[in-house]
Amino acid sequence: MILLTELLGDYDVAFKGAAVSGFPLLTVTDNFRVYKGANVRGSPLYTIVGNKLFKGVSVSGAPLAVLQNDMLFYGWKVSGSPEAILRGTISRKGTQFLGPPLVTVPSANIKTLFAATYHILRGR
Numbered sequence: 001m002i003l004l005t006e007l008l009g010d011y012d013v014a015f016k017g018a019a020v021s022g023f024p025l026l027t028v029t030d031n032f033r034v035y036k037g038a039n040v041r042g043s044p045l046y047t048i049v050g051n052k053l054f055k056g057v058s059v060s061g062a063p064l065a066v067l068q069n070d071m072l073f074y075g076w077k078v079s080g081s082p083e084a085i086l087r088g089t090i091s092r093k094g095t096q097f098l099g100p101p102l103v104t105v106p107s108a109n110i111k112t113l114f115a116a117t118y119h120i121l122r123g124r
Contacts, residue, residue: 011040012109014116018090020106026119028112033057034119045123048111053118065118067110072117084117086110091117 010031013024026045027035034046034053047054052063066073071082072091084091089108090101103116 012105012107012112013038014103014105014112016103016120018101018104020104025103026112026116028109028115031109031111034115045119046115048115051114053115064122065114067114070110072114072121074122083121086113086117089113093121 010029012028012031014026014028015022016025024038027038027040028048029035029040032048033044034048035042035044043056045056046064047057047059049059051067053065054061054063062075064074066076066078067086068078068082070086072084072086073082081095084093084102085095085097087097089106090104091113092099093102102120103113105113105116
């Protein structure tokens, strides 16, 4: 049985590495709640508020990560060397935009790319 909220919700998926199909790494609903895999029920792994990523359903306090322009930083720190660079549909680790992608988001949604990149780097 499919719930009406699932039909009306805006879902965006992220895939590990360079993949653009198959089983998703994360699913983001309405640019807000982040769930593991294709599951969109239960408690979310993360919550996105603006450019900040919080654990679980929390929407205040110290964030896990912050997105500044196209750079991902851990915690409140938004200066110095970023942990990852996000561009277009992919993200790569470190300051150089070289090497294999960490995650791919076919829709190029920056919030989904933000959450998936953090999950690959720190969230496991």
